[in-house]
Amino acid sequence: MIIPPSSPHIAGPNNVQTIMLWVLLALSPGTMLGIYQFGWPALFLFLITLASAVFFEGICLKIAGKPVFPYCMDFSALLTGWLLAMTLPPWAPWWIGVLGSFCAIVIGKQIFGGIGQNLFNPAMLARTILLVSFPLEMTTWIAPRPFGTPQSVDAETGWNITLNGIPNLDGVSSASVLGHVRTELGMGVQLPDILATMYNPLASALGTVSGSLGETSALLFLLGGTFLIVKKIITWHIPVAMLGTVAVLASVFHFIDPLHYGGPLFHLLNGGLMLGAFFIATDPVTSPVSSLGKFIFGAGCGLLLFIIRNWGGYPEGMAFAVLLMNAATPLIDHYIKPRIYGYPDSAIRRFFQKMKRG
Amino acid sequence: MNSYPIRGGVHPDERKFTSEITIRRVPTPKRLYIPLKQHIGAPAKPSRVPGEIILKGALLARAQGSVSASIHSPCSGYVEDIIDWAAPHPSGLPTKTMVVVNDGKEIHEDASVPVNPLFLRPEVIAERVGQSGIVGLGGATFPSAVKLTLGQGRLTPILIINGCECEPYLTCDDRLMQERTLDVVDGIRILAQALNGSETIIAIEKNKPEAIQLMREATKKIGNIKVMPVPTRYPMGSEKQLIEHITGRQVPSGKLSADIGVMLHNIATAYAVNRAVREGKPLITRIITVAGEAVEQPGNYEVPIGMLISDLLDFCGLKEQPARLIMGGPMMGQAIPHANIPLTKGCNGILALSAAELSQRSEHPCIRCASCVDACPMGLSPLSMASLLKRDKLDEAVDIGLKDCILCGACSFSCPSGIPLVHYFNYGKGEIVSRAQQQRKDDEIKQLIQERQVRMVRLEQEREEAMAKRKAEIAARKAAQAQQEHSTKAEAA
Numbered sequence: 092m093i094i095p096p097s098s099p100h101i102a103g104p105n106n107v108q109t110i111m112l113w114v115l116l117a118l119s120p121g122t123m124l125g126i127y128q129f130g131w132p133a134l135f136l137f138l139i140t141l142a143s144a145v146f147f148e149g150i151c152l153k154i155a156g157k158p159v160f161p162y163c164m165d166f167s168a169l170l171t172g173w174l175l176a177m178t179l180p181p182w183a184p185w186w187i188g189v190l191g192s193f194c195a196i197v198i199g200k201q202i203f204g205g206i207g208q209n210l211f212n213p214a215m216l217a218r219t220i221l222l223v224s225f226p227l228e229m230t231t232w233i234a235p236r237p238f239g240t241p242q243s244v245d246a247e248t249g250w251n252i253t254l255n256g257i258p259n260l261d262g263v264s265s266a267s268v269l270g271h272v273r274t275e276l277g278m279g280v281q282l283p284d285i286l287a288t289m290y291n292p293l294a295s296a297l298g299t300v301s302g303s304l305g306e307t308s309a310l311l312f313l314l315g316g317t318f319l320i321v322k323k324i325i326t327w328h329i330p331v332a333m334l335g336t337v338a339v340l341a342s343v344f345h346f347i348d349p350l351h352y353g354g355p356l357f358h359l360l361n362g363g364l365m366l367g368a369f370f371i372a373t374d375p376v377t378s379p380v381s382s383l384g385k386f387i388f389g390a391g392c393g394l395l396l397f398i399i400r401n402w403g404g405y406p407e408g409m410a411f412a413v414l415l416m417n418a419a420t421p422l423i424d425h426y427i428k429p430r431i432y433g434y435p436d437s438a439i440r441r442f443f444q445k446m447k448r449g
Numbered sequence: 450m451n452s453y454p455i456r457g458g459v460h461p462d463e464r465k466f467t468s469e470i471t472i473r474r475v476p477t478p479k480r481l482y483i484p485l486k487q488h489i490g491a492p493a494k495p496s497r498v499p500g501e502i503i504l505k506g507a508l509l510a511r512a513q514g515s516v517s518a519s520i521h522s523p524c525s526g527y528v529e530d531i532i533d534w535a536a537p538h539p540s541g542l543p544t545k546t547m548v549v550v551n552d553g554k555e556i557h558e559d560a561s562v563p564v565n566p567l568f569l570r571p572e573v574i575a576e577r578v579g580q581s582g583i584v585g586l587g588g589a590t591f592p593s594a595v596k597l598t599l600g601q602g603r604l605t606p607i608l609i610i611n612g613c614e615c616e617p618y619l620t621c622d623d624r625l626m627q628e629r630t631l632d633v634v635d636g637i638r639i640l641a642q643a644l645n646g647s648e649t650i651i652a653i654e655k656n657k658p659e660a661i662q663l664m665r666e667a668t669k670k671i672g673n674i675k676v677m678p679v680p681t682r683y684p685m686g687s688e689k690q691l692i693e694h695i696t697g698r699q700v701p702s703g704k705l706s707a708d709i710g711v712m713l714h715n716i717a718t719a720y721a722v723n724r725a726v727r728e729g730k731p732l733i734t735r736i737i738t739v740a741g742e743a744v745e746q747p748g749n750y751e752v753p754i755g756m757l758i759s760d761l762l763d764f765c766g767l768k769e770q771p772a773r774l775i776m777g778g779p780m781m782g783q784a785i786p787h788a789n790i791p792l793t794k795g796c797n798g799i800l801a802l803s804a805a806e807l808s809q810r811s812e813h814p815c816i817r818c819a820s821c822v823d824a825c826p827m828g829l830s831p832l833s834m835a836s837l838l839k840r841d842k843l844d845e846a847v848d849i850g851l852k853d854c855i856l857c858g859a860c861s862f863s864c865p866s867g868i869p870l871v872h873y874f875n876y877g878k879g880e881i882v883s884r885a886q887q888q889r890k891d892d893e894i895k896q897l898i899q900e901r902q903v904r905m906v907r908l909e910q911e912r913e914e915a916m917a918k919r920k921a922e923i924a925a926r927k928a929a930q931a932q933q934e935h936s937t938k939a940e941a942a
Contacts, residue, residue, distance in 0.1 A: 096872075097784075098777075098784070098856075098861075099861050100779040100780075100802065100808065101462070101862065102864075103461070103862050103863045103865075106865045106866070110816075206813075206814050206816060207814040207815050207816045207817060207866075375816050375819060376817050380819035380822045380832065381819070381822060382823075428830060429456075429829075430828050431828045432689060432699055432700075432828050433689070433853065
């Protein structure tokens with residue numbers, strides 16, 4: 092006998108594929124600007140990372156005996172690869188991209204059981220593995236040299252850079268704002284003096300600074316993220332809580348000690364905060380499900396990011412902050428649940444009742 | 450008027466294409482298949498035998514037990530048989546059904562009509578509603594008289610009339626309000642009277658401006674009735690959500706709305722109450738929407754209860770073989786396996802949908818996007834409940850609120866992975882019921898065993914006592930005999 096399908100018989104407009112496509116679309120402007128800034132090597136690395144992410148996804152699905160094509164067409168591996176590429180130094184060698192994709196897809200996602208099962212954000216996990224394993228390659232930044240300008244490299248040179256590394260490293264390397272500030276502060280220079288020589292809020296907002304693809308244009312990622320909120324692909328809770336926490340903390344510390352702590356604008360515009368707040372921390376798989384839970388998660392990310400940036404061992408703490416809060420997500424989901432209709436008590440009280448019952 | 454926000458909800462495409470089409474009466478077919486259970490509670494008990502001649506409106510089966518509803522004949526003719534026939538349920542499993550043959554003469558049973566129902570005592574109204582076999586016509590099919598009696602037993606200051614009709618496609622309540630406005634309003638007044646004159650609010654979704662306008666005009670001069678337009682959002686027409694929207698209060702989990710002084714009745718129920726109390730006519734027809742791309746003449750039809758869906762679809766015509774037949778709306782309605790199923794009191798729509806209208810998506814893994822959590826009007830976590838049920842952890846699913854799920858389908862509707870969440874919850878709820886039944890059975894068996902043990906011990910004791918008694922008797926008799934013998938010997942000597 093055929094069992095008739097259960098209600099409801101109609102469905103809303105979204106499916107996993109369209110969600111991923113909207114996110115990719117929202118990421119595009121910032122990405123394109125980044126590639127334009129750093130030229131051919133950035134484009135090659137970007138494409139290699141994406142292609143290898145999809146490749147590893149396909150291999151894993153094949154091994155797991157799952158349908159390869161339909162699952163690859165949900166674009167989740169493409170998005171993971173894309174986000175990873177956004178966090179790599181744009182002139183990094185090809186194997187950084189391939190190894191990163193391997194870490195993200197195989198270790199970060201498929202070992203847990205594939206889409207929806209992973210505990211940690213795959214792209215951030217991969218970036219962290221790369222950062223601690225290859226500190227030199229992962230912290231070699233270059234100054235922007237857009238297509239069409241005299242400093243830009245042609246396709247052939249670009250391909251060689253991606254294939255064999257940067258030939259005359261000292262000639263092109265340039266520290267990122269956060270990295271530079273960290274180094275100089277360590278040498279006892281005061282913040283206003285450091286910033287006076289290299290920091291321009293407008294440049295950081297527009298993205299004409301050195302850094303990874305995702306650390307350049309805060310403004311375009313802010314726009315892309317807002318678009319996702321308007322399209323109801325993500326909710327406002329995580330980005331607002333995260334940016335708000337960083338802004339508040341930065342204001343407080345900047346007010347107390349302006350010689351060592353940057354202001355809110357400095358923190359919001361530099362580094363990967365905008366990309367992280369809208370595109371990485373909001374990864375549904377690794378963030379809480381309830382609105383309040385999301386808010387707490389975002390605030391936690393902001394707090395950890397601020398701590399790592401100011402007192403940690405690295406100039407930028409986006410990946411670490413997100414990974415640590417990923418680990419806290421099951422706990423948050425356990426305690427923070429929406430109140431069920433018709434129950435007077437909060438989730439916490441229900442928890443205690445459950446404990447009492449055993 | 451104040452209103453309060455409700456949680457969650459979704460905005461399905463309305464597709465109310467039949468809202469402009471006037472209600473048409475469908476001729477009664479040659480045979481009607483009238484199930485004896487068309488309501489929540491015990492099935493009605495047949496009061497006719499096969500072969501008996503009946504009039505239109507005659508009682509066919511009587512309510513039995515505290516929660517039940519009587520069933521009447523929609524035509525004159527005779528009872529052909531009482532058989533097992535496919536029930537209006539996804540399983541299509543058979544249920545006791547009375548087959549009535551229509552003689553086409555439409556001879557009515559005499560009806561006693563009160564002078565003015567608005568002077569009747571509340572108990573009398575409830576009794577008449579009960580005699581007419583009226584159940585909640587919004588789909589819940591809870592016997593209305595039982596509900597009214599429940600409301601009379603306690604203070605029920607607020608009566609809400611549900612004219613939301615938040616399901617896509619369905620327009621039968623909308624048409625009813627537009628075409629039979631005065632009858633509906635009269636039914637509402639009778640219901641209010643049955644609850645000792647409760648303050649009455651008619652809730653209508655804002656996508657029905659004509660109905661709102663007409664109902665407003667018709668109730669303008671009636672002091673305790675107000676029309677309240679409510680936002681168009683699914684599931685606004687769900688009892689708990691509508692009560693919260695209007696009163697700001699939530700029905701406590703496991704309680705009834707009457708417990709917080711609110712009673713909810715559907716527009717179609719109010720109309721049926723008008724017919725029953727004002728004209729003495731039992732519930733033998735209802736208005737349903739027939740829609741879907743496979744239907745040639747979609748619209749609103751007044752159909753006799755017990756008509757086969759296949760007969761109705763013959764009347765409306767089919768353009769193509771429907772990809773799916775649904776009884777009710779597309780959000781909560783049930784897919785039925787074939788059309789040889791009778792229409793019952795609780796059915797408010799028949800949808801013959803084409804493949805293009807359906808969402809036929811394959812199931813993908815959950816990405817924890819929380820769309821379902823945001824959509825759930827009850828504040829549940831559908832993704833967690835479904836994953837627990839998948840692993841057969843029923844108790845844990847109940848702990849996080851499975852029993853509070855109203856099966857509205859907002860979660861499945863919004864799920865981007867196409868996970869049939871409602872399917873899991875239906876299964877879970879069914880499991881709860883069957884486990885409770887099993888538990889009851891086990892308890893009964895246990896009790897029987899215990900009783901038997903006690904009985905056996907008692908019997909054993911009684912036997913021993915009897916034996917002891919008999920021994921004593923025998924001994925006594927022997928002694929007496931011996932004595933007698935002794936004395937006869939002595940006499941002889």
